[in-house]
Amino acid sequence: MGTALGGPMTLWYLARGSGLVLLAVLTVNLVLGIAIQGGWHPGSWPRFAVQAMHRNLALLAVVLLIIHVATIELDPFVPVGWWAALVPFVSPYRPFWLGLGTLSLDLLAAVVVTSLLRSHLGPSWWRVTHWLTYLSWPVAVLHSLGTGSDTRLTWVFGFEVGCVGLVAATVIFRVARATRPRAAVRGLLMAAVASTPMAVLAWSAAGPLQSGWARRAGTPTAVLASAAPPATGARGQASVPAPFTARFLGSATASPRGQEETISISGRVQGGDGGRLAVSLVATQLPDGTVAVDRGTVTYRPAAGSPVYTGSVLSVGPGSLILRLTARGGTAVPAELTINGPVPASSVSGLLYLGSAPAGRAGEDGGQDS
């Protein structure tokens, strides 16, 4: 059931959070590894201390990877079998993009195992397998951009492109200081590496940042809920739908007019009955800094097209709107929209609870219907 803490939402937050921290740790460790190979060490730090840091960061990455995979597997919203965490490209959920994560895991596992067996394998074997790190990292970045549901959040996307920029800068620095191969070849290599952040930006603009990416990336229809039939009562009238909790991803704009401000929030509902939700609020800023909502309207159009729910905003609390929706000829349905972060923003995310539970507690009754 979709409580904010201790339930599937906690798993989802942990899955996303651990993924992002994991990418940060892998990036820092890759940068450190490239720098160590180039003979760099910070200030008076002895070489063994830098190497110990490199090893401990790798250990931290393994722990984070276990948390990331375990929370993804336990989260009932995303249908990923345990085998898909080990065998690339067999997941029913975004097979290719998730498969890249699995591939990265397999490559990293090979690096960890060969590092542990280093004394038995000999340095040249170990060095060859260690190069797999260079391959596993870009594969993990593509996985993050293609699978993550937060890629369209400005700070998440900025962070991911920032990781690419940091690694590119380190590689360029390393190649510039090298003496082999010939200068012309190194120049070409540096130009190619320098262009990777731009290439990632261009590809993301045409792919993960576009609306409709979830479907193109291979999210199962059940998760998109695009085929969910409208709930109908015994006499064919729209009735109370099955309660659900779903993710909401959209944008929020504000247009001030005198003392008043019209806030428009609209976006996609991922999960539940899917579709689109639009809220329009007319609010007045009070002298004590709080906001009083004069009137608010809401329209929810499930992915199946009908019934269309319209209604009003009953109250506004910190980060949440209590709504009442009614399908034409149907019963009133309580709903709650929670929004994470400030409004207005080009990208907002939150949760939509819709169902038969009393408004304000609906989330404790609704599961992540998928």
Ligand code: HEM
């Ligand atoms: C080194 C390997 C991996 C790294 C660095 C990594 C990193 C990430 C990152 C940064 C995200 C984006 C989170 C967000 O948008 O908030 C993500 C999402 C995801 N990862 Fe991984 N991952 C790895 C391996 C895996 C594996 C093996 C699986 C398979 C179980 C997996 C499954 C997922 C799923 C399902 C999501 C989407 C979560 C969501 O936003 O709803 N990842 N990963």
